[in-house]
Amino acid sequence: MSELLNDDTIWIGLDTSLKDTAICFTSGSGQMVAQTTTRNCATAVDAVIQATAFGKKVQIGIEACATSAALTRNLRRLGYAVSAFDCAQLKSFASIRRSKTDANDARSIADAARLGRNVLVEVHLKSPSCMALRAILAARHNLVKQRKGTEHLIRSYFHLYGTSIGTRITAAHRLRPHVLNRLDEIRAETGEDLSPLIMPLLEMAECQRELSERWEQSLKKFATEDKTCTRFLAVPGVGPITAVSFYSAIEDPSRFSRSSDVGAYFGLTPKIHISGGAQRKGQITKAGNRMTRFHIVTAANALLNATKTQTALRDWGLEKVAAIGRRKARVAVARKLTTILFSMWRDGTPYQPFPQAPEAQSSGSAAGRRRVEISINDVGHPCDPEDPMVRFDAPSYTGLTDNQRVRQEKVANQISSVYALAITGKTVAQMANDLCLSKAIVERRLAILRQSNAIADRRSREHIALRRSQDPSA
Numbered sequence: 215m216s217e218l219l220n221d222d223t224i225w226i227g228l229d230t231s232l233k234d235t236a237i238c239f240t241s242g243s244g245q246m247v248a249q250t251t252t253r254n255c256a257t258a259v260d261a262v263i264q265a266t267a268f269g270k271k272v273q274i275g276i277e278a279c280a281t282s283a284a285l286t287r288n289l290r291r292l293g294y295a296v297s298a299f300d301c302a303q304l305k306s307f308a309s310i311r312r313s314k315t316d317a318n319d320a321r322s323i324a325d326a327a328r329l330g331r332n333v334l335v336e337v338h339l340k341s342p343s344c345m346a347l348r349a350i351l352a353a354r355h356n357l358v359k360q361r362k363g364t365e366h367l368i369r370s371y372f373h374l375y376g377t378s379i380g381t382r383i384t385a386a387h388r389l390r391p392h393v394l395n396r397l398d399e400i401r402a403e404t405g406e407d408l409s410p411l412i413m414p415l416l417e418m419a420e421c422q423r424e425l426s427e428r429w430e431q432s433l434k435k436f437a438t439e440d441k442t443c444t445r446f447l448a449v450p451g452v453g454p455i456t457a458v459s460f461y462s463a464i465e466d467p468s469r470f471s472r473s474s475d476v477g478a479y480f481g482l483t484p485k486i487h488i489s490g491g492a493q494r495k496g497q498i499t500k501a502g503n504r505m506t507r508f509h510i511v512t513a514a515n516a517l518l519n520a521t522k523t524q525t526a527l528r529d530w531g532l533e534k535v536a537a538i539g540r541r542k543a544r545v546a547v548a549r550k551l552t553t554i555l556f557s558m559w560r561d562g563t564p565y566q567p568f569p570q571a572p573e574a575q576s577s578g579s580a581a582g583r584r585r586v587e588i589s590i591n592d593v594g595h596p597c598d599p600e601d602p603m604v605r606f607d608a609p610s611y612t613g614l615t616d617n618q619r620v621r622q623e624k625v626a627n628q629i630s631s632v633y634a635l636a637i638t639g640k641t642v643a644q645m646a647n648d649l650c651l652s653k654a655i656v657e658r659r660l661a662i663l664r665q666s667n668a669i670a671d672r673r674s675r676e677h678i679a680l681r682r683s684q685d686p687s688a
Contacts, residue, residue: 225275226240227276227326231254232281235251237250238320275324275327299335307326375403375406377399389416450516467559467560485497514545526651629662642656
């Protein structure tokens with residue numbers, strides 16, 4: 215106990231189970247001072263700490279799991295500083311000890327709280343309301359998988375007799391007529407009655423469909439009533455399930471300093487291996503919640519295949535499909551989709567199908583000291599309406615179809631956005647990432663801008679020469 219009396223901070227590791235909690239006290243130098251076991255409740259743990267810590271400052275480490283959520287929340291209410299660490303990382307940290315026991319795990323957690331606070335990932339403890347949403351999502355997700363397995367089992371039995379039920383059954387009340395018709399067909403053709411085998415499976419599938427539809431309705435109601443989720447629903451491909459899943463997985467957008475970190479949080483970024491100057495990118499990390507990652511990738515797949523709405527993200531995704539294949543492009547679109555949803559949530563902005571670049575800030579150049587609007591004139595070159603040296607012609611859409619007019623406006627907006635980013639000194643790769651465009655499109659828009667600058671310089675020289683010829687003193 216003398217080690218505890220000489221240290222200002224006491225490091226405590228808690229290894230929880232359904233009934234008991236193993237507690238380990240360590241000093242600042244890492245020496246184990248006390249070790250015991252108590253009931254898995256906050257009052258019992260608090261009594262042990264008060265009797266052992268001698269009023270010193272306490273730092274508690276705990277493994278983030280189902281049995282520790284309530285204990286972590288209650289200890290924080292009592293005023294303790296509790297850090298919940300990722301289970302997979304704690305497992306690697308504890309593997310240095312040969313024997314796995316609750317006491318050794320508590321010792322490893324105490325060491326992790328003392329040494330690995332800046333290395334190990336601390337898990338965010340969600341609020342009870344958010345955990346209730348996650349519980350409904352998880353229950354619905356598992357029930358849908360069970361329902362698909364039951365219906366596939368029914369189909370497999372019908373396949374043995376050369377028939378099947380429809381694959382596009384979207385409601386519970388439509389399943390029974392299909393199954394009964396196939397039973398009648400088999401009974402008429404072969405004389406066999408499959409009702410004793412099929413009817414229990416049918417009742418199970420109907421019950422699973424009705425329950426999953428009931429949960430979906432509650433999730434849809436929440437998505438339409440919550441302002442953040444309603445804003446998510448404006449994004450093509452994002453439905454109520456994906457919106458609520460993303461919302462409940464993040465809960466607090468201030469947890470992330472950059473929007474690009476959200477894709478890594480859901481495991482949508484590739485693994486990077488660098489050794490001896492050789493660099494290799496592998497498959498995605500698949501970190502984070504698997505269910506929410508599945509929902510986001512499903513939304514990205516719907517954006518590419520099911521929706522026909524023209525957006526910058528969809529155009530970029532289709533270019534990726536042609537370049538790297540549909541499977542990888544779907545993940546890339548999902549990663550950008552997380553960035554877009556998070557940015558909308560953090561900034562409180564609505565969805566923009568073709569995002570505009572921020573206005574250029576003041577700089578030393580003439581272009582940076584004024585707001586420039588880029589448009590397309592009758593010869594297809596961008597021009598500045600405020601520059602007296604350059605003739606400005608408003609875009610003419612006479613004789614164009616609606617699709618051609620939309621395409622012309624989209625190109626004009628892209629040129630304006632590329633120009634606003636180019637004068638800030640950003641590279642082509644940075645501009646492509648900010649505008650959700652491919653590098654090839656950014657290069658083509660820059661080529662138009664360079665051609666426009668050459669025309670503007672020529673017209674400026676002609677104008678100056680004309681003024682000097684009319685007024686030699688000018």
